[in-house]
Amino acid sequence: MGKSQETSFKKEREKKKKLKKDAKAKRKEERKMNSDGSAESFTYVDKFGNFSDTPPPPAEKMKAEDIDVSTPKKEDRATVKELETERTGVVTFYNDAKGYGFIKDKSTQESVFVHVNNTTEPITEGNMVTFEVEKGHKGPTAVKVTVKR
Structure with missing residues (x-):
């Protein structure tokens, strides 16, 4: 009969793939364990353009229509x-x-x-x-x- 088609190079490549997959799963678990319960973290921008982790007061929230993204035509x-x-x-x-x-x-x-x-x-x-x-x-x-x- 014929020789097995699996070579040592294929075996090494499969091992590396498995190690990468395991490392990725381990990092994912660590992130889940270290998270503070919130699924995502937000960054807010105040009316002066400064970044903060806390949301602005409701009175100061801006509407999307009020934001001018481009220069006037x-x-x-x-x-x-x-x-x-x-x-x-x-x-x-x-x-x-x-x-x-x-x-x-x-x-x-x-x-x-x-x-x-x-x-x-x-x-x-x-x-x-x-x-x-x-x-x-x-x-x-x-x-x-x-x-x-």
Whole structure:
């Protein structure tokens, strides 16, 4: 008959698996014995962002709806700025040959496209300008651009 298919390597591997399984079961039993009766431990955060093991008083509990997880959307911030009709900014780039450039809005730090047709007087890079913003094909566009003196 044939020789047994079980080799010494297989036997050693099975022994190691059994030892690991026994050690894991032993650790699990130790955790059960050392636990203070509660199934899980919680960490609470107070309104100042400090961690504690005790729950906050009922009056101070926050609702999930009150928590703002992300920064406000750009549109939400822009609604306040849209009420202002005239803005100020600096011309960061302007190409005289092609007749277009970009203005960096002083209050929002937003880059706004400007075309020569929307200027009331010639502009150059570095000029401080006042302008109004309209929605263009590819984003905000500056109109009624004048050099601030």
